[in-house]
Amino acid sequence: MKEGKTVNACLLERKHFDTLLDALKVRGYKIIGPIVKDNAIVLEPVESVTQLPIGWVDEQSNGVYRLRKTDTPTLFNFTVGPHSLKQYLFPSVQKIFMTQRQGKSTESTVDEKVERKKKYAFIGLRPCELAALHIHDMVFIGGMYSDPVYQVRRKDLFLIVVNCTRAGGTCFCASMKTGPRAERGYDIAITEVYEKNQHYFILEGGSDRGMSLLKELKQGKEIDGRVQKVQELYTKAVQEMGKAVETSKLKDILAQQLEHPEYDNVGNRCLSCANCTLVCPTCFCSTVEDVTELSGASADRIRKWDSCFTLDFSYIHGGPVRLSVKSRYRQWLVHKFSTWIDQFGTFGCVGCGRCITWCPVGIDITEEIVKIRG
Ligand code: SF4
Ligand code: SF4
Incomplete structure (x- = not known):
C-alpha cells in the first residue's frame, strides 16, 4: 500500500493471503480460526492458510449438519459451525478459586490462571458472532458488576470477521439485523470473492489497529470500485436465507x-x-x-x-x-x-x-x- 495513506479498504489476492496471517504473527498474536475437525468446522489455533477449510462447504437444515468437499479453492465458503467465541471468553469449565488447609486454618486464592499470557487474534468469525459478542459484553462487563474471567479474556482481542456471501440452511441473521455484513465491532472485515477464476478478498479496516495493519500489507491493492460487487453478494445472501423471524411487537x-x-x-x-x-x-x-x-x-x-x-x-x-x-x-x-x-x-x-x-x-x-x- 502507499506509504502514509490511511487505509480503510484494500484488495488482497488469494496468493498473498498469507501476508495477513504473517502480519498478525509479527504483532505477537496467537491466531484462532476455522479448521475441519471431527466432520465439523470448529475454531482452533491456525498457523497457516493451508489449515483453513479450503473448498469445504457446510450443508445445514433442521437437525442436520454435513460437510462437503468441493473443487473450488475458497477459504470461507461455509457459515457457522458448533463453536463460537463463547468457548474462549466464557469457558465451559472454569476454576474460580482454590482453598488449601494451612494447619488449623484455610487459605483461599483466586485462580491466577485467569490472567492471559498470550494475545489472541480470531479470524473467520461471522457478523452474527460479533453481534453475540456485543451481547455478552453487555451481560458480563456492561453492568454494575463485571465477570473477571470474561474481562481478562475479552481484552485486546484482534477480531477479523468474514462477511457472509452465502446463507446457511438455518440462518436468519437478516431478520435479527446482525448480518450478513458486519457493521461494527471488528478490526478487519473480509469479503471473499471467487468468480471467473478471479479469487481475491476485500479487506475493510474497522479500527485504528485494523487500518494500521492494512497499511502494512505490501501486496494490498486499491479496491477500484469493487464495493458495488460485494454489495451484490450480500444481497444475494439475504435473498437465499430460507428462515426468518418477524420481530415487530x-x-x-x-x-x-x-x-x-x-x-x-x-x-x-x-x-x-x-x-x-x-x-x-x-x-x-x-x-x-x-x-x-x-x-x-x-x-x-x-x-x-x-x-x-x-x-x-x-x-x-x-x-x-x-x-x-x-x-x-x-x-x-x-x-x-x-x-x-x-x-x-x-x-x-x-x-x-x-x-x-x-x-x-x-x-x-x-x-x-x-x-x-x-
Ligand atoms: S436441542 Fe433444545 S429444543 Fe432441541 S431437543 Fe434439545 S433441548 Fe429441546
Ligand atoms: S439462532 Fe438465536 S437462539 Fe438459536 S443458537 Fe443462534 S443466537 Fe441462539
Missing part, C-alpha cells in the same frame, strides 16, 4: 401468549437435552460446583456451563420451579425474544441458526415463533 406478543397451546406441542417433542443452549453463542447460564480432595487438604470452586433445560437449574429450596419440559422450552424462547430485552435492551438471539441445526429432533425456533405469533 414480538416481545409483547410472547409475554401475552404464555399459555399458547404450541408450548404443549413443542414440549412433547423436546428432549430437554440442552444442545440448543450449549451451541448458542449468547446463552450464558452457569452453575458452580465445589470439588474437595479426598484427603480434605484442598477444595476448588468450579464454574460450569448449565442450561435452563436442565431440571436442576430451577431448583429452589425443595424442588425445581420448572418441572415440565414445556415450561423449560417456554422459558428459553421467551427469554431470548422477550425478557432479554427487559434485562439487556436487546434480543438474546442473533439468528445464527445453531439451535435449529444441532437440535436432535429438529425443533426450529423460527417455526415455533410463527405458530405462537399466529
Whole structure:
C-alpha cells in the first residue's frame, strides 16, 4: 500500500493471503480460526492458510449438519459451525478459586490462571458472532458488576470477521439485523470473492489497529470500485436465507401468549437435552460446583456451563420451579425474544441458526415463533 495513506479498504489476492496471517504473527498474536475437525468446522489455533477449510462447504437444515468437499479453492465458503467465541471468553469449565488447609486454618486464592499470557487474534468469525459478542459484553462487563474471567479474556482481542456471501440452511441473521455484513465491532472485515477464476478478498479496516495493519500489507491493492460487487453478494445472501423471524411487537406478543397451546406441542417433542443452549453463542447460564480432595487438604470452586433445560437449574429450596419440559422450552424462547430485552435492551438471539441445526429432533425456533405469533 502507499506509504502514509490511511487505509480503510484494500484488495488482497488469494496468493498473498498469507501476508495477513504473517502480519498478525509479527504483532505477537496467537491466531484462532476455522479448521475441519471431527466432520465439523470448529475454531482452533491456525498457523497457516493451508489449515483453513479450503473448498469445504457446510450443508445445514433442521437437525442436520454435513460437510462437503468441493473443487473450488475458497477459504470461507461455509457459515457457522458448533463453536463460537463463547468457548474462549466464557469457558465451559472454569476454576474460580482454590482453598488449601494451612494447619488449623484455610487459605483461599483466586485462580491466577485467569490472567492471559498470550494475545489472541480470531479470524473467520461471522457478523452474527460479533453481534453475540456485543451481547455478552453487555451481560458480563456492561453492568454494575463485571465477570473477571470474561474481562481478562475479552481484552485486546484482534477480531477479523468474514462477511457472509452465502446463507446457511438455518440462518436468519437478516431478520435479527446482525448480518450478513458486519457493521461494527471488528478490526478487519473480509469479503471473499471467487468468480471467473478471479479469487481475491476485500479487506475493510474497522479500527485504528485494523487500518494500521492494512497499511502494512505490501501486496494490498486499491479496491477500484469493487464495493458495488460485494454489495451484490450480500444481497444475494439475504435473498437465499430460507428462515426468518418477524420481530415487530414480538416481545409483547410472547409475554401475552404464555399459555399458547404450541408450548404443549413443542414440549412433547423436546428432549430437554440442552444442545440448543450449549451451541448458542449468547446463552450464558452457569452453575458452580465445589470439588474437595479426598484427603480434605484442598477444595476448588468450579464454574460450569448449565442450561435452563436442565431440571436442576430451577431448583429452589425443595424442588425445581420448572418441572415440565414445556415450561423449560417456554422459558428459553421467551427469554431470548422477550425478557432479554427487559434485562439487556436487546434480543438474546442473533439468528445464527445453531439451535435449529444441532437440535436432535429438529425443533426450529423460527417455526415455533410463527405458530405462537399466529
Ligand atoms: S437462539 Fe438459536 S439462532 Fe438465536 S443466537 Fe441462539 S443458537 Fe443462534
Ligand atoms: S429444543 Fe432441541 S436441542 Fe433444545 S433441548 Fe429441546 S431437543 Fe434439545
